[in-house]
Amino acid sequence: MLKARHPLGIVFFPAYDWAISPTHPERQERLLYTQDQLREEGVFDIPGITELKPDLATAEDVARVHFCFPDVPAVTTTSHLISAGGAIRAARTVMEKEAERAFALVRPPGHHAMKVVHGSRGFCNINIEAVMVEWLRERYGPLRVAIVDTDCHHGDGTQDVYWNDPDTLFISLHQDGRTLYPGTGFPLELGGPRALGTTVNVPLPPGTSDQGFLFAMREVVMPLIEDFKPDLVINSAGQDNHFSDPITDMAFSAQGYAQLTELLGADIAVLEGGYAIQGALPYVNLGLVLSMAGLDYSHVREPGFDPAAVRQSDKVTGYIEDVCRDIVKEARHPRGPGKGxxxxxxxxxxxxxxxxxxxxxxxxxxxxxxxxxxxxxxxxxxxxxxxxxxxxxxxxxxxxxxxxxxxxxxxxxxxxxxxxxxxxxxxxxxxxxxxxxx
Structure with missing residues (x-):
């Protein structure tokens, strides 16, 4: 009988009552199509895969991470607290050994929310991964945590929250900030004076495909995680690197995402961006679920996938190899705290x-x-x-x-x-x- 090799809890929250606008890319359909796909594939009938309901984060959970001005209620809605609570539920699932791994399929997203919050930026009000991590530390002690952000946009908010924290390794793989919002995430952004080398940025050129992402994972991410020796590995699982995403310029595929997920072996994944609502997200999320559960994902294919059309150029390949080599060197031997x-x-x-x-x-x-x-x-x-x-x-x-x-x-x-x-x-x-x- 088909059975999950790694028991997996899936937390689902589509935030029906929250949207920036009815037609905005960040809307409830991002998760509804995924829900349909998982049910059609019979994912929740597989022994070892369990659907879970989110918790509700509190204002104190947010205040443990952010300085919200004028206060927490002014910059959050109930949907934000449930989204953060969904991440907390995923973490609780792992720590209480209800499952070996967990995936929080929730929205609104959070990785652009910085330490100080005056409002919403990059569709984010509060940093749901950070709220989750600090909830864990409040209950389980001073954990060493690695957060790997695979969203196409630099995780500038998570970087800012953990800039001065030597016990959190933050690694962001993203489209080069010279070509995409938020315009940050360069190799010399390495952390504060007491946390140098625990912030690592891997800016990738437009047109990067599975080959480039997996190279960066093998040559940068995995060696630095091995150096750091975290208690937990968390994936900020943004999916807007997909070749069909309407607001980015990358060439990643559903198969590539599943392979990256298998290689990373994260304990917890939390959904971030991804705006190809029908053509990519249902298939990428399916691949992530199967990969996290240790199941075969080789049959997962999104509509319109043509390997030749999304193959990265030799120029892009050479650039990625050069920049990855330099990034590892900088992370292991950082040269001061940067501007200041x-x-x-x-x-x-x-x-x-x-x-x-x-x-x-x-x-x-x-x-x-x-x-x-x-x-x-x-x-x-x-x-x-x-x-x-x-x-x-x-x-x-x-x-x-x-x-x-x-x-x-x-x-x-x-x-x-x-x-x-x-x-x-x-x-x-x-x-x-x-x-x-x-």
């Missing part, structure tokens, strides 16, 4: 961010204390065209006593000075989350 400046023991970097979905511009200064005993307290001074000047302060997991005290001192001084409209404190050591409006 050190003043009085703090390293600061300034960012101007555009929220394309909500048409918001944000101006932000992130500063991390260069502590000799921990990764250092981090503060965010931020204002936007939606909110006046705000302050977020984090004492991260493992912060020393001095850095925890410094976080409270900065937060309390900010209230007294009265220069900030909204203030938030994230104390991951004491599990204390405070907010104040001036």
């Amino acid at each position: 400046e050190t003043v009085n023991g703090w390293f600061s970097r300034r960012k101007t961010l555009y929220y394309d979905t909500d048409a918001i511009t944000e101006y932000q200064t992130e500063s991390v204390r260069l502590c000799d005993h921990c990764r250092g307290v981090v503060k965010y001074e931020t204002e936007s065209t939606r909110n006046p000047l705000c302050l977020g302060v984090e004492a991260p997991i493992g912060a020393c006593e001095h850095c925890v005290d410094e976080a409270y001192r900065i937060y309390e001084a900010g209230q007294i000075k009265g220069e900030y409209r909204h203030l938030a404190l994230m104390d991951r050591v004491g599990k204390n989350y405070l907010s104040f409006t001036g």
